[in-house]
Amino acid sequence: MAPKTTPLHPWHTARGANMADFGGYDMPVWYPTGAKAEHLAVVQAAGLFDTSHMAAVSVRGPGAFELLQWTFTKDLERCIGPARKPLAEGRCVYGAFLNERGEALDDSIVYRVGSDEFLVVVNAGMGAPVAAHLREQAGSRSVEIVDLTDRVGKMDLQGPLSGKILARILADPEAAFSGMAYFSFKGHFDPVHGNAPAVTLKDGTPLLLSRTGYTGEFGFELFIAPEHVTRLWEALLEAGAADGLLPCGLAARDSLRAGAVLPLSHQDIGPWPFIHHPWDFALPFGEDKTGFTKDFLGARALLDLDTPEFTKAFVGFDLRKLADPHDAQVLDEEGNVLGTVLTCVTDMAIGRVGDRIYSVTSPDKPEGFQPRGLSCGFVKIRTDLPAGTPVVLKDRRRSIRVVLTDDVRPHRTARRPIRQMLA
Numbered sequence: 001m002a003p004k005t006t007p008l009h010p011w012h013t014a015r016g017a018n019m020a021d022f023g024g025y026d027m028p029v030w031y032p033t034g035a036k037a038e039h040l041a042v043v044q045a046a047g048l049f050d051t052s053h054m055a056a057v058s059v060r061g062p063g064a065f066e067l068l069q070w071t072f073t074k075d076l077e078r079c080i081g082p083a084r085k086p087l088a089e090g091r092c093v094y095g096a097f098l099n100e101r102g103e104a105l106d107d108s109i110v111y112r113v114g115s116d117e118f119l120v121v122v123n124a125g126m127g128a129p130v131a132a133h134l135r136e137q138a139g140s141r142s143v144e145i146v147d148l149t150d151r152v153g154k155m156d157l158q159g160p161l162s163g164k165i166l167a168r169i170l171a172d173p174e175a176a177f178s179g180m181a182y183f184s185f186k187g188h189f190d191p192v193h194g195n196a197p198a199v200t201l202k203d204g205t206p207l208l209l210s211r212t213g214y215t216g217e218f219g220f221e222l223f224i225a226p227e228h229v230t231r232l233w234e235a236l237l238e239a240g241a242a243d244g245l246l247p248c249g250l251a252a253r254d255s256l257r258a259g260a261v262l263p264l265s266h267q268d269i270g271p272w273p274f275i276h277h278p279w280d281f282a283l284p285f286g287e288d289k290t291g292f293t294k295d296f297l298g299a300r301a302l303l304d305l306d307t308p309e310f311t312k313a314f315v316g317f318d319l320r321k322l323a324d325p326h327d328a329q330v331l332d333e334e335g336n337v338l339g340t341v342l343t344c345v346t347d348m349a350i351g352r353v354g355d356r357i358y359s360v361t362s363p364d365k366p367e368g369f370q371p372r373g374l375s376c377g378f379v380k381i382r383t384d385l386p387a388g389t390p391v392v393l394k395d396r397r398r399s400i401r402v403v404l405t406d407d408v409r410p411h412r413t414a415r416r417p418i419r420q421m422l423a
Contacts, residue, residue: 216260
């Protein structure tokens with residue numbers, strides 16, 4: 001079966017993008033500028049990603065909150081900020097949907113659009129499976145579940161200059177950006193209507209503006225009706241041309257998210273228990289980390305694991321990566337097999353000076369620092385090894401030496417106050 005396309009497919013092919021099948025969609029992997037330039041643009045200036053291949057599910061009705069509280073890993077009663085406040089209207093949160101064995105069906109961001117209305121954003125091709133899963137778990141709850149696959153246009157504007165560029169095309173940027181915390185959103189789009197004041201383009205076109213993203217850098221996800229996607233895309237590229245804004249493909253998206261220690265669903269999380277990984281913040285642990293603050297589907301299986309495996313981030317010592325990470329092993333320094341490689345890419349914005357990793361944007365980087373790039377990604381191993389442990393990744397063509405780590409690319413901008421980023 002031929003892959004599906006997003007509304008921007010003609011734009012991509014007309015500009016010479018290298019295209020490939022991803023999640024059942026024909027998507028740009030990189031443009032003639034190249035993946036390295038696109039990666040660096042997002043870290044230093046801004047990049048624009050077509051993400052209309054991603055799916056969304058509308059969950060609404062008196063039983064919507066209760067259903068999501070049972071099926072979603074995050075505790076929606078205790079999930080916002082250090083005080084663990086409830087998920088309020090205009091806020092969103094990251095987590096996952098699990099089966100009864102505690103295995104990940106998909107990861108997701110849940111948006112609270114209204115008191116009884118939620119938008120669930122999932123990965124490409126997962127709208128129908130997640131909607132079916134929610135209907136199966138709904139029971140007698142009064143809830144309407146609608147798969148919005150291909151009914152929502154979406155793009156991601158990411159990078160430190162994103163706010164300045166976006167401000168040039170919004171009708172009222174000051175109101176849109178005012179008080180906009182990380183993982184908050186404003187506005188609405190068809191076919192989902194929220195109660196929040198509208199965010200519109202200068203021509204009055206409504207959109208949902210979310211201060212989220214998948215790169216580790218400051219930026220936004222923009223949801224809009226599909227018929228307006230190409231016009232918004234071109235308006236943003238024109239508004240950001242002088243600032244170095246580039247259209248970016250999936251290759252840069254992959255390397256950026258790995259450098260930000262963010263997982264790729266169905267690769268770094270999947271049909272194994274969703275625990276003992278760098279994303280434990282997506283689980284409702286209590287303060288002592290021995291139990292959960294709520295019961296949810298799959299919780300008992302996670303707490304009763306007999307032989308756990310551990311997902312760890314790693315970073316290398318140069319830009320070399322594995323040719324085929326999906327058929328690679330993790331070895332200790334004596335050659336004993338520890339586990340398997342999940343992701344192996346190169347973050348081109350970072351480099352080592354002595355024992356320290358710097359980013360091209362690090363304020364304290366040494367004079368004349370030019371990053372050559374470092375391999376990074378995730379491994380799944382049978383032993384809970386601490387950060388700093390050296391291991392070897394080996395596929396059929398090469399072996400590379402890396403070290404387990406808690407973080408990869410320093411001085412990321414995603415969480416910085418919006419006032420600072422707009423100054």
